[in-house]
Amino acid sequence: MAQPDLADLDAFTAVARARSFRGAAASRGVSASSLSDTVRRLEAALGVRLLNRTTRSVTPTEAGERLLARLTPALADVSLALDEVNAFRDSPIGVLKLNVPGAVSRIVLPDLIPRFLAAHPGIRVEVSVEEAFVDVLAAGFDAGARYDERLEKDMIAVPLAGSQRFVVVGSPAYFEKHGRPTHPREVLGHPCIRHRFPSGSSYAWEFEKDGEVVRVQPEGPLVTNSGELELAAAEAGLGLLATFEAFCADSIAAGKLETVLDDWLPPFSGPYLYYPSRRHMPAPLRAFVDFVKAERK
Incomplete structure (x- = not known):
């Protein structure tokens, strides 16, 4: 039996740990199809199936589990040995x-x-x-x-990075039409642009001043996980947006957005x-x- 290529063994461990060709491919910067071909080549060389594949999952077979258990520390030792050579370089690779x-x-x-x-x-x-x-x-x-x-x-x-800060912003046209909130609870009376996380949840907008903490869950016409879309919608006057000050700094400097409730939004780590x-x-x-x-x- 021909000795498997070390790169093929490493690819198998990545797929077996991730339980997904797609997930392993994303972390390695390659295509899922190339990883699938690599694992098939390894299975053919060894003459045994290492992974059970369905349309929804990838799980190691008993042989795959045993190989993974042995390969994980072995590949770590190989990586360590190669990395120690890096100490002799002017700049590591x-x-x-x-x-x-x-x-x-x-x-x-x-x-x-x-x-x-x-x-x-x-x-x-x-x-x-x-x-x-x-x-x-x-x-x-x-x-x-x-x-x-x-x-x-x-x-x-x-x-x-150093401390950061959230701000609540809106376009000049928005404020001319809807007015400016002067207290966090007044945000509930404004249409707001919301950010949604992969879990499906949206964070509460949190404000603090003189020891008083106010959390609100505003509603609005747009919910998205795209920061760029949120910023464009705020500039277009769709509603208020709570976001990182650094993310919208250029829009504020250009006069496309203005901040409100600044004294309720202290910096954080x-x-x-x-x-x-x-x-x-x-x-x-x-x-x-x-x-x-x-x-x-």
């Missing part, structure tokens, strides 16, 4: 896989990632954007970015880069953590 929410991808990373890659040309960064909280290790990522209220206690967390505590940190991740820490000094 490899892939850094990050999982971040939309706000971080739109506000923080556009400035950070180009400068990091300019400093480390041997590193390739792969960024997956999703709002759902995931197990970064199980999903094949090196690190994630989340806000402090969603961080697991056993994770190492490093501030990724920005996102954190988080990653599991482990004895050896991959060189690309170590380089990124060091870069982020230097940025925050």
Whole structure:
């Protein structure tokens, strides 16, 4: 029997852990069909089925489970051995896989990632954007970015950006027609543009002033998970929008949007880069953590 290719074994472990060709393909930046072909090639070489496939699920067979159990630590050792060579380079090489929410991808990373890659040309960064909280290790990522209220206690967390702030904005034409709310509860009398998360929920708009906290769940004509569509709708006068100040800063500067209730919206801590505590940190991740820490000094 011919020895399977190491890359094929690694591809199989990614699919088996994700229980999905599509999910594994997304995290690796390849097509689901190419992963399917790779696993078929591996099964043919070994002469045994490793995965049970249906239209809705992918699960390892008994043989697949046993192979996965042995391969996981073995491939980790191979990765560790190769990564230790990185310590002898002036700049490390490899892939850094990050999982971040939309706000971080739109506000923080556009400035950070180009400068990091300019400093480390041997590193390739792969960024997956999703709002759902995931197990970064199980999903094949090196690190994630989340806000402090969603961080697991056993994770190492490093501030990724400074404090941020939410604002409530509307277009000048909107305010001319509907007036300006002067208290958070008055928002309930205005049409609002809502953001919906993958879970189907929409966050409450939270305000705070002099120790008083007010949370409201406004309604409106548009609910979406697209920040760009939300911003365009607000500029068109469709309703009020609560969003990150940095996300709409250009629209405010251009006079397309104006803020209200500013004294009810204090700044809050920005996102954190988080990653599991482990004895050896991959060189690309170590380089990124060091870069982020230097940025925050």
